Amino acid sequence: MANAADAAYAVIRGRILDGTFAPGARLKEADLVEFCGVSRTPVREALRRLAAEDFVRIQRNQGAEVKTWSDDDLDDLFDLRALLEGHAAAAAARQISPQQLQRINDAIAEMDAVLASTAPQAEQVAQFLRLNRIVHETVWEAAGSGRLQSMLGRLVEQALIAHTARHYSLARVAQSHHHHQELLDALTAGDAVWAEALMRGHIRAARLTLKAPQS
Amino acid sequence: MANAADAAYAVIRGRILDGTFAPGARLKEADLVEFCGVSRTPVREALRRLAAEDFVRIQRNQGAEVKTWSDDDLDDLFDLRALLEGHAAAAAARQISPQQLQRINDAIAEMDAVLASTAPQAEQVAQFLRLNRIVHETVWEAAGSGRLQSMLGRLVEQALIAHTARHYSLARVAQSHHHHQELLDALTAGDAVWAEALMRGHIRAARLTLKAPQS
DNA sequence: GTGCGCCTGATTGTATACATTAACGCTTCA
DNA sequence: TGAAGCGTTAATGTATACAATCAGGCGCAC
Secondary structure (H helix, E strand, O other): OOOHHHHHHHHHHHHHHOOOOOOOOEEOHHHHHHHHOOOHHHHHHHHHHHHHOOOEEEEOOOEEEEOOOOHHHHHHHHHHHHHHHHHHHHHHHHHOOHHHHHHHHHHHHHHHHHHHOOOOHHHHHHHHHHHHHHHHHHHHHHHOOHHHHHHHHHHHHHHHHHOOOOOOOHHHHHHHHHHHHHHHHHHHHOOHHHHHHHHHHHHHHHHHHHHOOOO | OOOHHHHHHHHHHHHHHOOOOOOOOEEOHHHHHHHHOOOHHHHHHHHHHHHHOOOEEEEOOOEEEEOOOOHHHHHHHHHHHHHHHHHHHHHHHHHOOHHHHHHHHHHHHHHHHHHHOOOOHHHHHHHHHHHHHHHHHHHHHHHOOHHHHHHHHHHHHHHHHHOOOOOOOHHHHHHHHHHHHHHHHHHHHOOHHHHHHHHHHHHHHHHHHHHOOOO
16 A cells, blocks of 8 residues: 555545544545645545545535435345345355355354353444454355455445444344354355345345334 | 546547457557547546446556456356346336336337348447447336446446457347347336346347357 | 666656636625 | 625646656676
């Protein structure tokens, strides 16, 4: 990351994902110059890139702001995500490698440990989300399509922005955990239809959770 | 398009799509400055945007070149396209408007006329491709997902770049025409399963055509 | 003769100055 | 008092100058 443009991109993106720059917040180039410690040129490049990835919205001569997501947008997003993740799960079931299966298995075992621990709930949830990401990314990887992988990565992160201040209940996490365990069974059995059905349900359940009043 | 950056983007993109800038061709900023009649700043912005859309490939400190597509890349691309276009067709079957149905109907009628005409074959094919685009875009629109629509638009154009010097046989065009006619039946009947199956087949047939030695 | 290293030219990356645009507030007139 | 028009100002859009980097070639040493 010797690049000024890459550095600016990483900084701004990070601040959007962690909620420092909330949805709707105006992103003035001059402010970002100070914030990132580089000149306007790389800042502009970073903003354009973020706009291409749907993280910010740029209007001509009116600057950039963190993109906001309506409920309909999120329905749309999760519909697509369910389709694509389901497709990925089916493809993965057909051709996943033993190493990849093992990685998912390990992640699930770690989830077990995390949920059984006495750590603060926030910490448990954070750990769970990290492991969750590993499970999903391994499935994408096993599906063997770089294009699908990058699309899904973007969709997931867009969903994150919309719910920066998210509170997952332990009940929700436990449900998700069960999905993962069953998914592992389906992948191990090489049952594409089963894996796809499970994954679609898993994603739709996640959408419902984000819709409900947060607990 | 009062913008210099937009103008540069449109020019470069056009030249890539029409084959003037062939896959693999190096795109030097200085050359593009002359070519587009704007300074390096908007040219760079255009290139970054094209890179984000997978039309060009940028390596740090080594400039940009028109992206090349391997056979595997194209298989991957068409797999995804079949999935997404199929999904769009299914959604469209459930909710397409009478106006949209009419538009598809009109396009197909025009195709009939084009294929029955005595115009030069190249002209017939060009007209057919234009109408083909209308049919597909109407289906995407009827599916009601902006995100799906933009994804498909990009996938289609990426496929075009890879086959700039493409020769479609009239036989292939006629096959495609039959697909469209049957798709219209499925959409009119509101049969989502039928529409999806047809569309998936339609896209996979297209992939095979591009793979075969060109006639 | 071959391989390594430096040097040079060309090209991209960055900073900054200037041009342009649009929003906001003021003034003025009805 | 309200609304319309204009000027100011603060932001983005563009051009250009300068810095950093990489590829290729030449020369030297082994």
